[in-house]
Amino acid sequence: MDKTERAEIRSLAADLEHWGRRATEIQARRHAVQAAAANGEQNLRTRSVGINRAGRIAWRVVPLQSSDQGIVGHLWQRANLPAETAGDRALQRLLTKEAPRVIAEVSPLLGLRRFFTGSAKKQSAEAAADALRRHHAAITKARGPQRLEQLGSVDATYRSGLPGLHALLDPALRLELLSGRSGPRPEMLDRSVFSGLPAALDAIAKVVASEDSYRSAARAAGDKVRKAEVQRVLQEMPLEALKDATRDRLRLGPLADAGVTTVHAVLHRGNALAMLPGVGETSARRMLGAARTLQRTTYDEMPVRIDIAKRHPETTHLLRCLADWDACRVTRGAADDLARAAELAPLRAAIGVWTSHLLVIPAATAAVDDLRESIQVVTRRADQLGMSSGSGAAGVRADPWDDFLARPADYFAMLSELGFITADENAVHGDLPEEIIEAVRNQALSGEHLTASLRGYQSFAARFALVQRKVIIGDEMGLGKTVEAIAVLAHLRSRGDTHFLVVCPAAVVTNWLREVAGKSKLRPYRVHGPERTQAARTWMRDGGVAVSTYETLAWLESALTGPRDLACLVVDEAHYIKNPQAQRSRRTTALITRADRAILLTGTPLENRLEEFRNLASYVRPDLTVDATELAPRKFRRQIAPAYLRRNQEDVLTELPELVEVEEWLPMSTADSARYRGTVEQGNFMEMRQAAMLDGPKSTKMQRLIEIAREAADNERRVIVFSHFRQVLDLVAQSLPGPVFGPLTGSVPANQRQQMVDRFSSATHGAVLVAQILAGGVGLNIQAASVIVICEPQLKPTTEAQAVARAHRMGQVQSVQVHRLLSEDSVDQRIVELLAAKKRLFDDFARVSDMADSAPEAVDLSEAELARKVVAAERERLARRSTGQT
Template identity: 40%
Template sequence: MSTDAQYLEQLIRDVRSAIQHRDATQWRLDTISSGGTAPTIGSDDDARVFAFPPTAETAAYLAQFRNMNFGQLRQDLAGIQLPVLNQFEAQANEARKTSAYRGLRRIFSSRPIEGEQVVAWMESVNVPAIHSILSGIDAALGSTDRNEFINLHPESLRGQIEADLVCLTGWPVSWVDANLVNRHVQALGSIQAARATEHALEATVQRAARELNTAQAQAELNRTDVSVLDQITDGRVRLNQLAHMTIPQIAASQASELMKIDGVGEKTANQAIAAARSYSTDVIHSQVPVINYQDKVPCTEYVTALANLLSYRDDLRDLPVDPLNLTPVPDGTMVAVAGVNDLIEGGTFERPHRPIGSDEAWNLYAVRAAEFHAYGDSGSGSEVPTEIAERIADITLRGTLHASLRGYQSFGSKFILAQQKVLIGDEMGLGKTMQALAVFAHLADEGKKHALVVCPPSLRINWQREIAKFTDLPTHMLHGADKDVEFEAWQHSGGVAIAGYPETRKGKMLAESLRTSIDVLAVDEAHRAKNPDSQQSQGVHSLTQQAELAVYLTGTPLENRVSEFEVLLGYLDAEMPKKLEEVRGTASGFQNAIAGVYLRRNQVDVLNELPPLTEVEEWVEPKPGDVERYEDAVRRGHFMDMRQAFSSKESAKMERVTELLDDGAEAGKTIIFTYFRSVLESLTSTLGDRAYGPIAGGVSHEDRQKAVDEFTAAEAGAVLVCQITAASEGLNIQAANRIVLFEPQLNPATEAQAIARAHRMGQVNTVEVHRLLTPHSVEERLMEMLDSKRALFDRFARDSVTADSTPEAVDVSEAKLIDQVIAAERERIGEAPRL
């Protein structure tokens, strides 16, 4: 018997296909009958996404919702008698011998009896019938012989699937289109690419920081006398013979090299080298990058790298935070989202990086120095009990905050969250407001959206501006004609409500109409609630009790008035009076008792670079009379009257000056600058005995110096009243550490020179500069138009020693500026322009 080779191969292929079909059907039957879980393509803390493509995983899950007789299917499958594939391939090889058994081979080779038997068996296999039976089983399973699953009809089972997913996750379920998932995946890819660029830029910053730290350490070690090694060796090593060497030279030496020096033995050499290397290591590890604007060369690479990173991060602020990581799905796939549906609708988040050169980097530093110094700052500035520190360590700040927190600020925000009701007493200028805003943003991210700020009435607008600038939270001003509407809107939808202290009194809205819970309460200038008998203090106390979290903010050092301090602590912790009574008379006991509710840091504790100047914009809400005088001046087109409209003795600004001086009398001495003689007279009359001067045009140089000398000798709380054009030259007033600019000046150089009277060599305290500003007025217009001038002047003044004498070099036409401001204000109040 001989068989045609072509016929034989076709026969083998047919039988092989039946065996493979049988195996595939067997696998599908085993897989689907064993059941499965809902096929998940991604999950996080808030959501879980399920996709139902035509796959075995989907079929196995859907089997629980379909009435299938798996026993009958297994019985049908068992009726198909075919060998396993490996066994069949061996049989096929035997069968192929029959096609070669012809011609001379029939004479010289033995008959392939086994192969002939295999061929006969293959010819007896009814391949079409087997495929038909297997296809029937496949159809019952909802699949094809290509191992793809079709006709699963999850749409018909949607109700059962949804109920199962709700039971599985405990979350509501929504159905989305496959295209949405794929658009989300595409957006995710661009986000990941942007983050990869950010990480690369950050790696460059860290590399530059290491190089700068190494250079700083080397310079410090080179200028450090070797006698410092006495502290490491406890004076046991004689270092006199090595006094001519530097510490790096000793550290890099071998003992044999030092032993060549007269009087240096092997023991001395080894101990000196070990001490030098140990000290060098400590110095290197203790370095933090120092940015020196006056000596740019050593730190330019670091500043440039950091400028590139910070400017690129500005472009990333609208990127979704921690988007759900999903995989693509085939078109038409049913997708269910359990929990929060945060899938990105589409679009690209590509963020190409524009490299910044060194000159642009230094310009950026000039206006954003705080952010440069904030990078990598992780210090808390304070020690707290271990159990509190552990709770703080477990907190990761979340939410959207458009600023970089310093390490101590982040620590303060976490302290608030960990302890829930606290008093932050950080020194002025350390950003207490920012710490509160970080808490607001964090809680809003957790769904706790009702924040309430209580502050002096003059600071309401300040809070509103800060919240709008640094967060995405809506604000509701509980003041003015719309206060009731705003109050209802806040109670209904959340956000940050801003109220003055008067609104906390009995009979006011916060006391009588509050229907919602307060997630977080922030009380600014909290020392104003120190009198327990006043209605506003009682209102603050009541709100504190109602709030889940409460933070009191004050830069006034309340430790100096313990009784008032204890009142505020008692509002925050009802057990505090008892705790303090138990430790009365012991300083350490008092500190331990208040450690859980009180946190205070000073600038010298937390700012390594100790910025010599702290500037604060005080936006003061005008009184109706102020506005009336101002609009009259605008209609008349009288620029100087416009500037003076908010400066009368009864004005809101004059009240704010009194508040500043009363709230921080212990902080030091103050200089108030104004352009106008009329304001000088009002200030002198309002301030009474604590006012010195005035220093103004027409006052002789001798009388000016006498006023400065008397001011210098006076007690803390003294105020020197100055006309800015008269006092901006020729006086050194280091006794002052606070400056108030009553109104913005047309020339930023004039302000800079005035500030320089106190902020100059010999000043040992950080100087605070308060700019009193009125919103929606000539002052706001001036600030907007002068920002670029001020930044330009700042850069000029820093770069040139002649800036103090030639500030006009960077000024522009004041006449043009005045015309622009008057025109803009007339348009704002609806006054027609005049020819």
């Protein structure tokens, strides 16, 4: 190799060494950028806070401050690093690995050492020189040096301008927290959204803590009631129960011989059982263990009951503690808002003075707007609590039992809030589809304008109505559908909506006015009767809750011609509009279409035919497809589920007292039989139904009714007597001893019906309210009565169910007795038989809220057809009797 060649090789080697150093620098720089970005991501991940809802993470929130722009810069640099190709990696490997080796091998030819190098090494160096030329030529041809500078151009990109924190949402930054997810988009909330949250959470925590001693005292008192009741049960639990608990593995003879006859006695003896003759230490340990298991199980399954007939000292103490807690707390009616505050509590420590933004990453079923709303709800609630915390507690009555009897529903709501009254969660959901249940769980419910405490199942119904917008709430009578609807209106008011309308039967207008005023801060207006025009004008101007009637809808249509938005329409006793051809149905459905939201309330969505139920569903959800050709109640319930929620009393009101229903089959007197036979010969169906009552005290049914009224007076109970017929009611009112109120009939003005009920509720024990079943059995709350008498079977099973529910409902503290007076060998028997199918139909399609479908057997008899069939059957039966046939 001559001098020129050596100079060439030196020059090539110098180029490769320079490029190698540059490649090493670029690799180090790229690794530093990637490491800094990874550290920044780890910093954000560590700082993130999970916000739970319904036991699952609904949002992951990352608090940010201005200094986090450094992290954004690192992520931005990483995102703007030129992408490496396989050729780029091969180039860098060549320059940093292969080229240095080749240069080392060629060095023996370049210095003085070449004079002392053997032939083998010279040959190797010559080969290395050739490789060096090839490497250099290939790199130069591929523009390797220029590509290196492109790969190292990150600094220039960084200096071109650093983006703000909002850039974290840019998919180009490849933030790991946002990768590989679906569902609602993440958002950045600036400080104006959450700046008041820490102070609000602190204020709520302070108020809750100030009430906590009263709450804790009430909880401890409730535990004492449970323990006392458990002890009473164990004192009555026979020794044989230990056999069941141990599958007959214990010999209990020695215990019985020693006079130990109950599980309580076993617990009382404790370890001393081993001292009894015939009982060893091992047996004693097993007996005591079995007894303690029974004690624990009994405690776990023991609800806290308030029995007015057994006023135990510990129950009186519990009522006093509940009254004290209720009087001092300003959080009444704020349960849902406090739940939102508890959800947001993890953010309290995360939000600092320098926090400028929150990066919110929602789960698949949540939305950032829901979190934003929760923050607003909690902030407003904190402001309200601050204004009312100094208002002082209301006075507590000297006898807590008096206060309990005056407002039992409030006490049961407090027990529910303390966890002493629980409902089956699936029953609360009413068998709704899982995706709807999840959406309802995630729906906030503001209590800012609500003054009543909601039970858990009531809160669920209100949130269901908010999520689904237009729905049927078909909860069984007595569960509080009214307060569920009011909770929806109160929530919407907190969102800025102002105008709400309730359409109901005239008989319950007064009750709605009272409930809205008593359970919310909304202002009600009676848009019915002589003052309706002025009330409507004031409502249109100022907003609030207008309460009107089906009969007033024609006038109301003209009154609502203005541009005022109707935020929510509530239709009470919605089965009144089951016939789409009726004028009131058309007018109501026009309002449903016009309103932004609608809630149809009815405990009896299906009375005669399945088509009625389908009609109601079509009003609120015309998009639902309900197939009416198959015999498939399960399919029907599944299809109608998005619009229909129903819970039954036994599912959610565990504290409800017993309902005792008695069918009293009575023979007809001679006078009754003669009158009845004449009505059959005339073919007068309605006269046949009441014939067994029209001879007054001579009638067997009337005699039994007088006995029931006297027994009720002796037992300090009040009575409601229901009949379809005005003539029967008049005779009942004349025949009964003691104070009688009524008859309450359809001819009694609506505002006077509630006044009549109030006077009856304030009367002495033994008082009787006589009511037409279609007037007094709808809408009115008559918990003062605990004995119900139905004088004749009704043509719809739902009519009787509604009447019973007037008394057997939330707030009732006495067991309710229902006496159905039925005449043997009469039309009563035929009606009972024919209407059993109607009840089965309701149970199949409407009692469970799931989804909907019609069926051929769902076409039931009309009342006229039923009457013709009953009369024909009775004529045939009486004719057979007169000829001696069986």
